[in-house]
Amino acid sequence: MLSRHAEDLFWLGRYVERAEDTARMLDVTYHNLLESPTTPEATAWSELLEVLYLDKTYSGPLQGRAVSAYLVADRGNAGSIVSAVGRARDNARGLRDRISTELWEAINVFYLDLARTEFVIAVEKQAYEVFRTIKSRCQLISGVAAQTMPRDEGYRFMLLGWLLERAEMTCRLLAVRYARLAAREEKMGFHAWVSVLKSVSAYEAYLKTHDASLDPTDVLEFLLLDQEFPRSVLYCLQHVERLYDQLEGPDEHSSAERAIGRVRARAQYCDIEAIVNEGLDEFLEDLQKEIYEVSNEIEEQYFRAGTDLQLHSYRWA
Amino acid sequence: MGGFDEVYDQGAIRPHYRMLMDRLAAIGNDELAERFGLLDSFFRTLGITFAVSGHESGLERTWPMDLVPRIIPADEWQLIEAGLVQRVSVLNMFLDDLYLGGQEAINDGIIPRWLIESADGYMREAHGIPAPRGSRCVVAGIDIVRDDEGTYRVLEDNLRVPSGISYVLENRVAMTRVLPVGFASHAIRPVDHYGSMLHRALDAIAPPPVDDPTVVVLTPGVANSAYFEHSFLARQMGVELVEGRDLLVDDWHVYMRTTRGLKRVDVIYRRVEDEFLDPVVFRPDSLLGVPGLLGAARAGTVTIANAIGNGAADDKGVYTYVPDLIRFYLGEDPILPNVTTYLPWEPDQLTSILERIDRLVVKPVAESGGYGIVIGTQADDATLAATAAAIQANPRSYVAQEVVQLSTHPTFVDGHLAPRHIDLRPFVLSGDGIEVVPGGLTRVALPEGSLIVNSSQGGGSKDTWVLNEGTMDAVPTR
Numbered sequence: 001m002l003s004r005h006a007e008d009l010f011w012l013g014r015y016v017e018r019a020e021d022t023a024r025m026l027d028v029t030y031h032n033l034l035e036s037p038t039t040p041e042a043t044a045w046s047e048l049l050e051v052l053y054l055d056k057t058y059s060g061p062l063q064g065r066a067v068s069a070y071l072v073a074d075r076g077n078a079g080s081i082v083s084a085v086g087r088a089r090d091n092a093r094g095l096r097d098r099i100s101t102e103l104w105e106a107i108n109v110f111y112l113d114l115a116r117t118e119f120v121i122a123v124e125k126q127a128y129e130v131f132r133t134i135k136s137r138c139q140l141i142s143g144v145a146a147q148t149m150p151r152d153e154g155y156r157f158m159l160l161g162w163l164l165e166r167a168e169m170t171c172r173l174l175a176v177r178y179a180r181l182a183a184r185e186e187k188m189g190f191h192a193w194v195s196v197l198k199s200v201s202a203y204e205a206y207l208k209t210h211d212a213s214l215d216p217t218d219v220l221e222f223l224l225l226d227q228e229f230p231r232s233v234l235y236c237l238q239h240v241e242r243l244y245d246q247l248e249g250p251d252e253h254s255s256a257e258r259a260i261g262r263v264r265a266r267a268q269y270c271d272i273e274a275i276v277n278e279g280l281d282e283f284l285e286d287l288q289k290e291i292y293e294v295s296n297e298i299e300e301q302y303f304r305a306g307t308d309l310q311l312h313s314y315r316w317a
Numbered sequence: 318m319g320g321f322d323e324v325y326d327q328g329a330i331r332p333h334y335r336m337l338m339d340r341l342a343a344i345g346n347d348e349l350a351e352r353f354g355l356l357d358s359f360f361r362t363l364g365i366t367f368a369v370s371g372h373e374s375g376l377e378r379t380w381p382m383d384l385v386p387r388i389i390p391a392d393e394w395q396l397i398e399a400g401l402v403q404r405v406s407v408l409n410m411f412l413d414d415l416y417l418g419g420q421e422a423i424n425d426g427i428i429p430r431w432l433i434e435s436a437d438g439y440m441r442e443a444h445g446i447p448a449p450r451g452s453r454c455v456v457a458g459i460d461i462v463r464d465d466e467g468t469y470r471v472l473e474d475n476l477r478v479p480s481g482i483s484y485v486l487e488n489r490v491a492m493t494r495v496l497p498v499g500f501a502s503h504a505i506r507p508v509d510h511y512g513s514m515l516h517r518a519l520d521a522i523a524p525p526p527v528d529d530p531t532v533v534v535l536t537p538g539v540a541n542s543a544y545f546e547h548s549f550l551a552r553q554m555g556v557e558l559v560e561g562r563d564l565l566v567d568d569w570h571v572y573m574r575t576t577r578g579l580k581r582v583d584v585i586y587r588r589v590e591d592e593f594l595d596p597v598v599f600r601p602d603s604l605l606g607v608p609g610l611l612g613a614a615r616a617g618t619v620t621i622a623n624a625i626g627n628g629a630a631d632d633k634g635v636y637t638y639v640p641d642l643i644r645f646y647l648g649e650d651p652i653l654p655n656v657t658t659y660l661p662w663e664p665d666q667l668t669s670i671l672e673r674i675d676r677l678v679v680k681p682v683a684e685s686g687g688y689g690i691v692i693g694t695q696a697d698d699a700t701l702a703a704t705a706a707a708i709q710a711n712p713r714s715y716v717a718q719e720v721v722q723l724s725t726h727p728t729f730v731d732g733h734l735a736p737r738h739i740d741l742r743p744f745v746l747s748g749d750g751i752e753v754v755p756g757g758l759t760r761v762a763l764p765e766g767s768l769i770v771n772s773s774q775g776g777g778s779k780d781t782w783v784l785n786e787g788t789m790d791a792v793p794t795r
Contacts, residue, residue: 003574004563094539097548097558153576247576305574306565 005098006157007303008091012099013161015088016107019081020138021169022052022071027131028177028199030064035195051176054079065124072130073120081134082114100148106141113137156243160298163243167236168291171284173200174223178280193219200231220280221272233287237264240294247302256297263290320722321467322736323387333390333784338727341385346733352495353384353729359491381777382488384496384729387739387759391786397461397469397743398753400653403643405457405745408476408630410646412453416443416626427645428638435713436635437683438477438628440591442598446625447617449522452747453624455586456482456515458757461653461741463724470656470721472740474636475685476627478588481758482744483546484778486511486553488758492780506755506783511744512553515586518748519554522620523583530583533559533573537589537605547588561589566609569616584620585610591625633682633716634660657719661712670717671705677717679704687771694720723768726779728761738762739779740770756781 029048033041042062049055049067054077060066074080089111092104113119114134123130142162149155177196193214197203206222206229226232241260267287275283324334341349360380389397414421415433423430433439458479460472489508516532523530536547538560551558563573564582572579587594593603595610613619629635637658640651659666659677670677674693681689691704708715725736743757759779760770770776 001576002557002559002563003576004560006576097552157576302576303574305576305578306567306572309565309567 001098001153003303003305005095005154007299008095009098009154009158010161010298010303012088012091012095012107013158013163014165015084015091016138016141017162017165017169019084019088020135021166021173022079022081022084023131023134023138024199025051025169025173025176026068026071027128027135028173028196030127030131031195031199032177033064048176051172052079064127068127068130069120069123072123072134073114082111085111085114098154100144102144102148103141106137106144110137110141153247156247157302160240160243163236163240164291164295164298166231167233167240168288170200170223170231170233170236171288171291174220175281175284178220197223202229202231205229217272217276220276224267224270224272234264234267237267237291240264244298254297254301256294256301259290259294259297263287263294266290320465320738321463321724323463323724323726323739325727333388337386337388341734349384349729350732355495356382356384356491359494360487380484380487381763381772382484382491383761383777383779385727385734386492386780386782387726387741388782388784389756391784393469394755394783396652400469400471400651401459401743401745401753402751403647403649403652404459404471404474404639405454405747405751407639407643407646408457408474409451409453409747411642412476412624412627412630413448413451415629416453416624417445417447422642422645425645427641428635432634432638433629436629436632438591438626438630438632440626440628442611443624443626446611446614446621447524448624449524449620450747450749452518452522452622453627454630454745455518455522455622455624455747457623457745457747458482458742459745461743462656462721464656464721467724469653471636471639471653472656472721473633473685474631474639475742476631477623478590479742479744480543480546480588481742482511482754483549485744485754485756485758485781486549488778488780504782504785506785508754508756511754512550512555514746514752514754515550516554516556518746518752519584519586519622521748522622524617524620527583531581532556532584532586533564533582535559535561535564535585535587535589537593541588543588550586561604561606564607564610566607566613569609569613569618571607571610571613571619582619584622586622591628594621594625633658633680634662634713637716656721659717661708661715661717667708667712670708674701674705674717676720678720679708679715679717682714682716687769687774687776690769692720692768720768723762723770726759726761728763728777728779730763730765735765737765738768738770741781755783 025048029044032039033044041064045062045064045067046055049058052071054071057077057079058067058070060070070077070080072081075082075086077083085107089107092099092107096104119130145155145158149158193216194203197206197219200223202223205226206219209226210218210222222229223232225234227235227238229235237260241264244257244260270283324330324338330338344352360382411422415423422428423433454476456479458475458481460475461469462472463469485508519532520530523532532554533556534547534551534554536544536558538544541547548558557563557573559573564585565572565574565579567579571582571585573582589605592599593605595606595608596603597608598611599606610619610621611625614621614625636655637660640655643649643651659670661667661670670679675696677693679691679693684690691700693701696704708717723738723740726739727734728737730737739759739761741757741759744754746752746754759781760772761777761779762768762770763775763777767775772778
C-alpha cells in the first residue's frame with residue numbers, strides 16, 4: 001500500500017489512543033487530588049503537564065479547571081484532546097477509501113461534538129463526566145475499527161500506532177502517579193492504589209488475579225507485565241511484535257524488528273523489586289525512549305521509501 | 318420561446334417518451350415530490366457533493382439530480398456516437414501532429430500558427446513527449462446542445478481534465494433506487510462498466526513494452542472540488558489514488574512510495590492541471606506535482622493521461638477550426654456541426670460582432686464552468702458596453718456565438734413538471750480505439766429560461782438513457 005496511507009493509519013491509531021490516555025491521566029490527577037489532599041494542587045498539575053511534555057508551553061494557572069480546559073479543548077495546544085481528534089479526523093478524511101464508513105462516522109461525529117461550545121463549558125462544570133465521555137467515545141472508535149475493518153496491512157499499521165501509543169502512555173501514566181510520589185517519599189494509601197488501577201480500567205482484572213491485596217509492587221508489576229491485561233506495557237509490546245511479524249517486511253532482520261525485540265525483552269525480564277528500589281522513574285523513562293525508537297524504526301522502514309535517494313533527472317526535464 | 322422540446326412535438330409526446338410520461342402521470346406529483354426528497358438524502362448519505370466556486374468558505378451542495386430522465390433513441394445516439402468518434406480522432410491526430418509530428422495542419426494553412434501558440438492551454442514544453450497510440454485525449458468530454466431544429470451541435474470540447482463521469486454513474490444508481498424502472502433488463506444501455514472501460518484505455522497506452530502496467534489516479538488532494546470523483550474512479554478501477562508527494566522520479570522513471578519500497582508507475586491518469594504537474598518545468602511553487610515528471614514522460618517511461626498541452630485544441634478560438642481539421646485529416650464532412658462562431662481578431666467579424674452584440678453570446682476563450690459568459694439577449698446595456706470594450710482591448714481572449722436556444726426537457730421544479738433547458742456532455746475514451754460511454758451527463762438549467770447549465774451556476778442533472786437498438790421505448794415499472 002501507499003506509504004502515505006500506511007503512515008496516516010498509523011497516526012490515526014496514535015491520535016485516538018492519545019486522546020483517550022490524556023483523558024485517563026486527567027482523571028487520575030483529579031482523583032489523586034481528591035483522595036490525597038496532602039499533595040499541593042499546583043504540584044500535581046505541573047507534574048501532569050511535565051509528563052505530557054507540555055510544561056514549557058503552558059503558561060496558565062496551575063489549577064484544575066484551567067489545565068483541564070487546556071488539555072481537553074484548547075485548539076492552540078497541539079497536545080490537546082481536541083487537536084488529537086482533529087488530526088485523527090484529517091487523516092481519516094484522506095483515508096475514506098481505506099477505512100470503513102462506520103469508522104469515519106465515529107471519528108467525524110466525535111470531533112464535531114468536541115468542537116461544540118457546550119463541550120468546552122462542560123469541561124469546567126463536570127470535568128469527571130467529560131473525561132468519562134472522551135474515554136468511552138475513543139473506545140467506541142476502537143471498537144468500530146475492530147468490528148468493521150478487514151485485517152489487512154492497513155489495519156495492522158493502525159493497530160501498531162494504537163498499541164505503541166498505549167504502551168508509551170501507560171508508562172507515562174505510571175510516571176504521573178508513582179514515580180513522582182516516590183521521589184517525594186510519599187506513601188500512597190489504599191484508595192490511591194484503587195484509583196490508579198481504575199484509571200486504566202484494571203481494578204477488577206487486578207483483583208481477579210491478586211485477591212484483595214493491594215501491594216504497590218504487585219500493582220506495578222500488573223500494569224507493566226501482565227500477559228493478559230490489554231493495557232499492560234508488555235501485552236502491548238507482545239502484540240506489536242506479532243503484528244510486525246505479520247507485515248512480512250523485505251528484510252529478514254530489520255532494525256525495527258531488533259528494536260521491538262529489545263524493548264519487549266527489557267519489559268518482560270525486568271526485576272520489579274530492583275526497579276522499585278533503584279529508581280522507577282528512570283526505568284519508565286528508558287522504556288519510553290525505546291518504545292519511541294520502535295516507532296521511529298517502523299516509520300523509517302515503511303513510510304520513507306525513496307527519501308534517501310539522490311534523485312536524478314531533475315534538471316533535464 | 319418556440320425552441321425544440323425533447324419530449325413534446327407540438328403538444329404530442331414523442332414515441333420514445335410515451336411510456337415514461339404515462340408512468341410519471343400515473344405516479345402523480347405528490348408522490349414524485351416524495352421521491353424527489355429521497356434523492357437528496359441518497360446523495361447526502363453517500364457524501365456526493367460538489368464545491369460551489371466563488372465561495373471562499375468552501376460551500377458544498379448536494380448533487381442536484383432531476384427525477385425525469387432524458388431519453389435518447391438508438392438512431393439519434395448512433396449519429397452522436399459517430400460524430401464524437403470522428404471529432405475526437407481528429408483532435409487526437411491534430412494534437413499528435415502538433416507536438417510530435419510535422420504540424421501539417423498548420424503548415425498547410427488550415428489553422429494559423431499564432432492562434433495555436435497563443436492558446437492558454439498550448440504547452441511549448443509538451444513538444445516531443447510521446448503518446449502511445451496517439452491517444453492524447455484519453456478522456457474527452459464534448460459538450461453537445463440541440464438547436465431550434467433539434468440538430469445536435471458541438472458547443473465545446475473539454476480535453477484537459479473533464480469531470481462529471483462519476484455523476485453519470487451515480488445518477489443511474491440513484492434513479493434505480495428512487496424510481497425503479499424496468500430499464501436495467503433490456504431497454505437501456507448500461508453505464509456501470511465505465512471503470513473497466515477506462516482501465517482498458519489506460520492499459521492500452523502504457524509505454525511499450527510493459528504488458529501488465531501499473532496505473533494510478535493522480536489527484537490534487539482532498540481539498541479539490543472533484544476529489545469525490547477522483548477517489549470514485551480509483552475505486553472503480555481498483556488502482557491507487559495518489560497525490561504528488563506519493564510519487565518520485567529517479568533516473569527518468571516514476572515510482573510510488575509504498576510500504577514495500579518504491580514501485581514503478583507506468584500510466585498516470587492525472588486530474589491535476591498541466592501547470593501544476595511538474596514544478597521543475599511549470600509553476601515552481603506548486604506542491605501538487607512531481608519534480609522531474611515531464612522528463613520521465615519525455616523519456617517515454619511513463620504515460621500521462623490526458624496528455625500535456627491538450628488545451629491547444631480545446632481553446633474556444635481553436636474550436637472554430639475543428640470542422641476544417643476534420644476535412645483536412647479525414648477528408649470527411651463533420652457529422653456533428655459546430656455552433657456558428659465569430660472570431661473578434663478577424664477585422665470584418667469584429668465589426669459584425671460589435672454591431673450584433675445584443676443578439677450574440679460572448680465567451681472568454683480560457684474560462685470554463687460557465688464563468689464570464691455574456692448572453693446578449695439577456696444582458697443590460699452597461700454589461701454589453703463593458704463586454705464590447707473588453708473584446709476590442711483583447712480580441713484573442715473572446716469568441717462570439719449565435720445564441721443557441723438549447724432544447725428544453727420537462728423537469729421536476731417546485732412540485733410539478735416544467736420545461737427547462739438542457740445540454741449533454743458525453744464522455745469519449747481513447748485507448749486502443751475510441752469508445753463513447755452511452756449517454757453522458759445531461760445538465761439542466763434550473764432557473765426558468767436560463768441557458769447556463771453548469772452545476773457551479775445553479776445547474777442540475779438528469780439520468781440519461783440511451784435506448785438499445787430496436788427498442789422504441791423504455792418501460793418504467795413501479
